[in-house]
Amino acid sequence: MTVSPDLVCRDLVKDFDSFRAVDHVTFEVPQGSFFSILGPSGCGKTTLLRMIAGFQSPSSGDLLIKGRSMLGVPPNKRPVSMVFQHLALFPTMNIGDNVGFGLRQRGVARSEIKARVTQVLERVGLPGFSERRVEQLSGGQKQRVAIARCMVLEPDVLLLDEPLGALDLKLREHMKIELKALxxxxxxxxxxxxxDQSEALVMSDKVAVMNHGRFEQIGTPHEIYYDPKTAFVAGFVGDANRFDAKVSAKSGSALSMVTQAGTQIEVEADASDLSVGQGAEIFLRPEAIELAKAQADLTVKTNTSVGVVTSVFFNGANSMVSLKDAKAGMSFNVALPQTGAFADLQPGDEVYTSWHPAKARCYAHDGA
Structure with a gap:
């Protein structure tokens, strides 16, 4: 069954004098889905969100909510609510008054406000909190109040502008799960x-990766991570080893490459835009590399080399091991669990490495 979109953006552009902040962006968000826009600071994602909210007008293009164009519709007339990074709770009001503020502005009867506030506080896990003060709440509880204040208005679309950015790491990890549940x-x-790529990957049904005002890719978290369509997505989402190389031979999707360090490697990739002699960028996830203490123990027999451990970084359940190819001097990282045969790796240790050609992603070098 096809789900009709709640939000449609068509060829949206936003110019500030000679600077283009949003550059011909088109996408749809199905009803009841969690859609994240992921990108570095300055990529245009906040400008895009502000256009959806009505705080800024597009230079061209259109955006529709529930099939209705929002061009010229002021923010207070749009069926959207917005949670800001700093939440903007009113410190002089109790929680019930904070949550009911928008309903009072709409002239809803006091008895209905009370009933709806009570109901929405229960749904966000804060029953009986109406009389509490803002300063009595934890960071996570304040987040839920901010969401309750929006949801009590029953918006078609809820916009969230980096709402977890001000929280400490542990609370942020907890709130990712809570937000998706809410x-x-x-x-x-x-x-x-x-x-934050972790937020987008954990919570979203679909993720749009944005760069320089454009969407580089829209896909599920799995697609974005395992099948990035551009070099920017491959490098921005997750950890990746990156190598510059030239195509030395090509047969269909099978590519033989020579890195700048002189290492010969084999890659299986969509090679439609690559030709022999052309420069390319290769991205390889740290977890895609196999380690063994003897070459005979490697289960993957391609792209084998001997690496010397240069450093080991403890990262909770895993370690990130930095290696240098013993012959070519090419450096790369390998992700390993804390348990197993390599739990005691030390700088200076020598190990054998390999990886399957299909595990890498390869892109024509854009010269950037």
Missing amino acids: QSEFNTTFVYITH
Whole structure:
């Protein structure tokens, strides 16, 4: 069954004098889905969100909510609500008054406000909190109040502008799970912007990766991580080893490459835009590299080399091991669990490495 979109943006452009902040962006967000816009600072994601909210007007293009164009519709007349990074709770009001503020502005009867505030606080896991003060709440509780204040208005689309950015790491990890659960509970369309790839990958049904005002790729978290369509996506989402190389031979999707360090490597990739002699960027996830203490123990027999451990970084359940190719001097990182045969690796240790040609991603070098 096809789900109709709650939000449609068509060829949106936003110019500030000679600077183009949003550059011909087109996408749809199905009803009841969690859609994240992921990108570095300055890529245009906040400008895009502000156009959806009505705080800024597009230079060209159109955006529709529930099939209705929002061009010329002021923010207070749009069926959207917005959670800001710093939440903007009113410190002089109790929680009930904070949540009911928008309803009072709409002239809703006091008895209905009380009933709706009570109901929405229960749904966000804060029953009986109406009389509490803002300063009595934890960071996570304040986040839920901010969402309750939006959801009590029953918006078609909830916009979230990096709402977890001000939280400490542990609370941020907890709130990622809570936010996704709340989105499922209300079955409301969430449009979420962030520069944190972990937030986007954990919570989203679809992720749009934005760079220089454009969408580089829209896909599921799995697609974005394992099948990045551009070099920017491959390098921005997740950790990756990056090598510059030239194509030395080509047969269909099979490519023989020579890196700048002189290492011969084999890659299986979409090679439609690559020709022999052309420069390319190769990206390889740290977890895609196999380690063994003897070459005979390697299960993958391609792209084998001997590496010397230069450093080991403890990262909780895993370690990131930095290696240098013993012959060509090419450096790369390998992700390893803390347990197993390599739990005691030390700088100076020598190990054998290999990786399957299909594990890498290869892109024509754009010269950037």
